[in-house]
Amino acid sequence: SDAIQLAREVDPEGLRTLGVITKIDIMDKGTDALDMLLGRVIPLKLGFIGVINRSQQDITQGLEIRTALRNETKYFSTHPLYRTIATRLGTAYLTRTLNKVLMHHIRDCLPELKAKINKMLVDAQTELMSYGDPLYEGKGSQGALLLQVITRFSQDYRDAIDGKSSDLSTHELYGGARINFIFSEIFSECLTQLDPLDDLSIDDIRTVIKNATGPRSALFVPEVSFDLLVKRQIQRLEEPALQCVELVFEELQRIAGQIESKELIRFNALRERVDEVMGALLQQCRSPTRTMIANLISIEMAYINTNHPDFMGGGGAYFQIMERMAAAQRSDQNQLTGSVGGPGGPASAAGPGGQPQQGAQQQPTAQPQQRQITPVTRGGMTSAPAPAARRAAPGAAGQPGQQGSFFNMFFGNRGEGGAPGGPASSSQSSSRMSSSARAPGSSTSRSQPPTRIERLSSMPSTVKPRGGVTDKEMFETELIQSLMVSYFNIVRKNVMDTVPKSIMHFLVNQSKQNVQNELVSKLYKEDLLDELLEESPTVASRRKACQAIVETLRRANKILNDVRDFSI
Numbered sequence: 001s002d003a004i005q006l007a008r009e010v011d012p013e014g015l016r017t018l019g020v021i022t023k024i025d026i027m028d029k030g031t032d033a034l035d036m037l038l039g040r041v042i043p044l045k046l047g048f049i050g051v052i053n054r055s056q057q058d059i060t061q062g063l064e065i066r067t068a069l070r071n072e073t074k075y076f077s078t079h080p081l082y083r084t085i086a087t088r089l090g091t092a093y094l095t096r097t098l099n100k101v102l103m104h105h106i107r108d109c110l111p112e113l114k115a116k117i118n119k120m121l122v123d124a125q126t127e128l129m130s131y132g133d134p135l136y137e138g139k140g141s142q143g144a145l146l147l148q149v150i151t152r153f154s155q156d157y158r159d160a161i162d163g164k165s166s167d168l169s170t171h172e173l174y175g176g177a178r179i180n181f182i183f184s185e186i187f188s189e190c191l192t193q194l195d196p197l198d199d200l201s202i203d204d205i206r207t208v209i210k211n212a213t214g215p216r217s218a219l220f221v222p223e224v225s226f227d228l229l230v231k232r233q234i235q236r237l238e239e240p241a242l243q244c245v246e247l248v249f250e251e252l253q254r255i256a257g258q259i260e261s262k263e264l265i266r267f268n269a270l271r272e273r274v275d276e277v278m279g280a281l282l283q284q285c286r287s288p289t290r291t292m293i294a295n296l297i298s299i300e301m302a303y304i305n306t307n308h309p310d311f312m313g314g315g316g317a318y319f320q321i322m323e324r325m326a327a328a329q330r331s332d333q334n335q336l337t338g339s340v341g342g343p344g345g346p347a348s349a350a351g352p353g354g355q356p357q358q359g360a361q362q363q364p365t366a367q368p369q370q371r372q373i374t375p376v377t378r379g380g381m382t383s384a385p386a387p388a389a390r391r392a393a394p395g396a397a398g399q400p401g402q403q404g405s406f407f408n409m410f411f412g413n414r415g416e417g418g419a420p421g422g423p424a425s426s427s428q429s430s431s432r433m434s435s436s437a438r439a440p441g442s443s444t445s446r447s448q449p450p451t452r453i454e455r456l457s458s459m460p461s462t463v464k465p466r467g468g469v470t471d472k473e474m475f476e477t478e479l480i481q482s483l484m485v486s487y488f489n490i491v492r493k494n495v496m497d498t499v500p501k502s503i504m505h506f507l508v509n510q511s512k513q514n515v516q517n518e519l520v521s522k523l524y525k526e527d528l529l530d531e532l533l534e535e536s537p538t539v540a541s542r543r544k545a546c547q548a549i550v551e552t553l554r555r556a557n558k559i560l561n562d563v564r565d566f567s568i
Helices: 002-010 056-061 065-078 082-088 091-130 139-162 176-192 202-213 223-235 238-258 262-266 268-302 313-341 358-372 406-411 423-436 443-447 471-523 526-532 537-565
Strands: 019-021 048-050
Touching (some): 065 091, 091 262, 091 537, 139 176, 139 471, 176 238, 176 471
């Protein structure tokens, strides 16, 4: 039959194929199904079982199933052909056989089936936990649930900053590690790249020095100029420090936004209110942090501590500049000596044995000194440069008390022809006085043309230093630059150390300590419980369906355990 053909396709080995012959009682007289029942026609491993079904007349007359089963048993036991196999016929025997086949099949598939059900049960329980426990009636239970959510969020926030989070990433920095990256990489690198002399030219330093001296020409470098310039450079450290505060502030907001517990996912309104409270808390902590950073810079600018042990001081800067000038002078002398005594030079430049004579050595040494110094104009008169031999005398740099030494260059050389009150100025004054003392009625005055009146040029609105940089100004400028670099490095080191500490104390640690108290004070209110713990209808329906699946899988697991212990 078609049923047999289909059974062979799905069960080629015949382990699960059972033949059933129905309505044996209405077969034509002289025919029977004994050969079929004994498996002589179509052999099956599980054989054939004959049954008697209720006829339409029995159904119409309301014949009970129990009565029909008793009639079936009586028919097979009294039939002349079927009574020998009556114990293997009937609906009752078919039921027992099917149950036996099913139990054997379950036992064979029991390990795999049990493992599959256990996996489905674990997945369903995990999904059910993600939806949270159902809400209980009463304000007390809702308040307890809200406190639990707040406590969990606060602990997750602290753990993320301290690096104690359970789900640490292996692909990128997270939490407190990103804050440390801001301090050690971004902020420190920015301060390290700051040039102490950036945006500060030599003309700027000259202008500040002249402004600090007032109407007089100072003998020494005004200390006010150093204070003014170094404070200007220290002020540049404030903006990177404040930017560091903003970066840490944004990172703390990022940490708070990435905390996604199952309770916060469950209650959308609570998630939004927690974000609002965290934003306000971080804003409160940011204001004193910015104030503290500004105060740190103001503290550094309030008192320039020139007695700091790491500060080189004026003496150290002076000797440093002297060494550079001496090295440059020796280099120039070596170059000039080589050009005079080298091949093609005059024979008179070298003495016996090829050694250069002293007169030939001093003359070229004085010439470059004369070219480097620019005459200084004082009171409309141009002072002649100091004699080169006096400035280039050996040992002048090391003996500041001698005439024509370093002090002549630093304080200005009042030579015979350039200082006011010298012979040249006296002769010029006497000549002007003699010309002005002539009588207006003399013959000389009447014969000469009218004297031209000289007028001064108008004063410009903006005045800047004019002329080239003199040796004195160059020395003062280099001295100020050396002192500024030394002191700026000290302040930069202090700022690199104190700014991260201030941010950690006023912003990071304060937010960690106050997060739970702030959330409780702002959210734990009886009139807000229903609003904050309002659950989405979708979540509630999913939880109910998931609970039904969990109960079904638990019953299935219990049944499998019973089947394992059942004996057939």
